Amino acid sequence: MPRKTHVAFTLCVLLGINAMNFYDRQVLGAVQEKVRKSLDLSDTQLGWLGTAFILLYAVVGLPLGRLADRWHRKWLLAAGVALWSLMTFASGLAWGFWSLFVLRLCVGIGEATCAPTASSLIGDLVPAERRAKAMAVFMLGLPVGLALSFFVSGAIAQRHGWEAAFFVAGVPGLLLATAALFILDPVRGGADAASGRTTGDGKPADSPSALPPASFGTAARRVLGLPTMWWIIISGALHNFNMYALGTFVASFLTRYHGVNVAQAGYVSGLVYGFGALGLFAAGWLGDRAFRRGPGGRLTVAWIGLAAAIPCLLLALAAPPGQLWLCVAGLLPGCLLLYAYYGTVYATIQDIVEPSARGVAMAIYFCAMYLLGAVLGPVATGWASDYFAREAAAADGASILTDWHKAVGLHGAMYLIPILNTALVVVLFAASRTVKRDYLRRTLEPGGPAPVSG
Numbered sequence: 001m002p003r004k005t006h007v008a009f010t011l012c013v014l015l016g017i018n019a020m021n022f023y024d025r026q027v028l029g030a031v032q033e034k035v036r037k038s039l040d041l042s043d044t045q046l047g048w049l050g051t052a053f054i055l056l057y058a059v060v061g062l063p064l065g066r067l068a069d070r071w072h073r074k075w076l077l078a079a080g081v082a083l084w085s086l087m088t089f090a091s092g093l094a095w096g097f098w099s100l101f102v103l104r105l106c107v108g109i110g111e112a113t114c115a116p117t118a119s120s121l122i123g124d125l126v127p128a129e130r131r132a133k134a135m136a137v138f139m140l141g142l143p144v145g146l147a148l149s150f151f152v153s154g155a156i157a158q159r160h161g162w163e164a165a166f167f168v169a170g171v172p173g174l175l176l177a178t179a180a181l182f183i184l185d186p187v188r189g190g191a192d193a194a195s196g197r198t199t200g201d202g203k204p205a206d207s208p209s210a211l212p213p214a215s216f217g218t219a220a221r222r223v224l225g226l227p228t229m230w231w232i233i234i235s236g237a238l239h240n241f242n243m244y245a246l247g248t249f250v251a252s253f254l255t256r257y258h259g260v261n262v263a264q265a266g267y268v269s270g271l272v273y274g275f276g277a278l279g280l281f282a283a284g285w286l287g288d289r290a291f292r293r294g295p296g297g298r299l300t301v302a303w304i305g306l307a308a309a310i311p312c313l314l315l316a317l318a319a320p321p322g323q324l325w326l327c328v329a330g331l332l333p334g335c336l337l338l339y340a341y342y343g344t345v346y347a348t349i350q351d352i353v354e355p356s357a358r359g360v361a362m363a364i365y366f367c368a369m370y371l372l373g374a375v376l377g378p379v380a381t382g383w384a385s386d387y388f389a390r391e392a393a394a395a396d397g398a399s400i401l402t403d404w405h406k407a408v409g410l411h412g413a414m415y416l417i418p419i420l421n422t423a424l425v426v427v428l429f430a431a432s433r434t435v436k437r438d439y440l441r442r443t444l445e446p447g448g449p450a451p452v453s454g
Contacts, residue, residue, distance in 0.1 A: 007125055010183040011137050013176065014118045017081055018141025019148070020173045021114045024088045024107060025053075026149035027169045029248075030266070031157040035100075038162060045097050049104050051375060057108040058370035065116035065363020066216045069356055073117045074185045080113025082177035089170025092163035116362040123350035123358050124186045129288060131350055132298050136284020136343030140277050143339060146247070147274035154266045219357040223364055228352055228438045231431035232345060233368045238424040239341050240373025241380070242417045247273075248378040249385070250331075253414055256407035258324040268328060272335045279305070279336035284343030295351065295439035298344040299432035305340025307425045312337060313418040317411065338421070345428075352438040381413045388412035 028035065028049060035041065067076055087106040094100035118138055126134040153165040223229055250272070251265040260268070283305055290297025316330030346362075353361040389409025393401050 006184050010121070010125060011134060013179045013183050014121065014138050015141050016172075017077070017114060017176050017180065018118065018138055019145040020081070020085070020141075020169075020176060021111050022142050022145030023149040023153075024084060024169050024173065025111065026146050026247075027088065027153045027165055028091075028104065030149050030153035031162040031165050034157050034162040039094070039096055039100070041097055049097075049101060050378070052101060053104050053108040054370050054374045056105050057112050058367045058374075060109050061112040061116060061363045061366050061370075062360075063216075063363075064113050065359040065361075065366075066219065068113075068117040068120050068359030068363075069219065072185060073121055074180055074183050076113055077117045077121075077183075078177045078180035080110045080117070081173050081180060082110070084108075084110025085170045085173025085177060087170075088173065089167055092166030092170075112366075115366055116359045119346060119350065119362045120355075120358045121183070121185065124355060125184060128347075128351055129292060132287035132291065132343045132347035133281075133284040135346045135350075136281045136287075139280055139284075139339075139342040139346065142342065143273045143276040143280065147270040147277075150266050150270035150273065154263070158263075216360060219360040220364060222357055223353060223361045226352055226438045226441075227434045228348070228431050229361065229365075231427055231434065232349060233365055235341075235345065235424055235427045235431065236365055236369035237372035238420050238427060239338075240369045241377035242373075242420055242424070243338065244374040244377035245381040245414075245417060246335075249381055249410060249414065253410050254324065254327070256403065257321055257411050258319075258327060259322055260324060268324070272328070272331050275332050276335045276339040280339035280342055283340035284347075287344040287347060291347075291351075295436045296432040298348050298351075299428055299435055302340055302344040303425050303428035303432060305337045306421060306428065309334045309337035309340075310418050310421055310425075313421065317414055317418070321407070348431075348435060352435065352442055354442060381416055384413035384416060385410040 064076070064080075084107045087103050087110060091100060091103045091107070094103060119135070122134050122138060123131065149169075153169065156165040156168055251269045254260050254265040254268055283301055287298040287301045290301050312330045312334030314330070316327045316334055319327035319330065349361055349365065350358060385406070386409060388411075389401055389405045392405045392408040393399070396405070398405070
């Protein structure tokens with residue numbers, strides 16, 4: 001069994017890698033106004049830079065997820081981190097749209113190694129009863145990385161130019177890629193084997209005969225044969241729709257509707273995302289405690305937290321124009337509660353999927369999460385914003401859209417987030433009803449982990 005210090009080192013490196021994963025992903029958004037003016041880009045071109053990144057990230061993640069189930073995971077992770085860090089650094093040398101487009105595609109390829117590989121490693125390092133907390137530590141990289149990117153990249157770009165923001169963003173990842181070579185890469189099913197769990201013939205649960213490698217198609221069929229996995233995939237699309245819509249438009253909403261400048265909107269956005277880290281870790285801790293009562297405990301924590309976020313988001317949107325801090329009073333707890341999703345749901349995937357297919361499971365989940373959520377969220381919210389802006393102009397009898405009409409339009413579009421979050425709560429509640437059966441199906445198979453009570 002690996003020493004606690006080795007496990008802690010591995011989790012710290014994975015946290016750092018995930019933080020830079022989201023930091024480097026957000027840096028373009030943080031400096032895009034300066035990039036747009038410098039490279040003479042249209043808003044459509046800026047939109048394509050983000051959409052192309054997401055599409056390639058989702059699709060490439062499928063074969064990389066399978067590779068995470070078959071190859072040395074720390075080597076795969078180190079290569080991915082090095083690739084996206086180098087391409088982030090090189091983005092500061094871009095001379096036009098197409099050069100930046102290609103470089104951002106390469107960033108997407110590198111980043112697609114992170115989630116499947118790291119999740120698979122954590123699933124094999126940490127026993128089920130502590131897995132949500134470990135996943136929460138890893139996913140702290142999301143709010144931390146986004147918040148730091150808002151704070152740091154914008155400040156660097158303001159003082160030294162947008163190119164310097166990319167140069168600075170690329171360096172830490174290269175150091176973390178080196179550190180990744182020294183993390184633990186346990187045998188698949190190692191967390192179960194460390195608990196003394198064996199197959200029917202007495203062999204360790206992580207032995208090759210107990211966990212035979214399967215083709216991608218076979219592994220995918222096993223994953224998609226789990227009803228809970230379908231609910232989780234739908235939940236991922238809904239949640240990513242909301243999070244990418246919020247991430248894309250929250251600063252614009254604060255600027256247009258509440259009249260703050262770009263720097264103030266960036267600081268408030270960074271504060272909101274950074275505050276979410278508390279919710280992520282708290283939900284992971286509560287999820288582990290709830291799991292000890294039964295396999296559906298983690299998802300129960302998730303849907304209750306997300307349900308509590310709904311009135312907070314509605315409060316934020318109900319704040320009158322110019323009442324920034326009333327809006328923030330709803331956004332802070334709302335965002336904190338939205339982060340209840342990650343550690344609990346990601347750990348549930350590890351609970352119900354056999355170790356030899358966890359990389360594939362995360363890759364399928366992320367493919368749907370990004371193609372159906374991250375791509376559609378900003379586009380649909382932007383379309384709704386334009387529609388409501390035209391409606392506001394028509395109500396005023398105006399033939400030209402003013403900044404106020406655009407502010408009203410975006411305000412109306414932001415209501416998509418609490419609406420879809422309500423649907424997300426229903427989906428996660430349904431998943432919490434099926435997870436026990438899927439969990440027991442795996443635990444009762446030869447080589448499966450010992451079931452929890454409840």
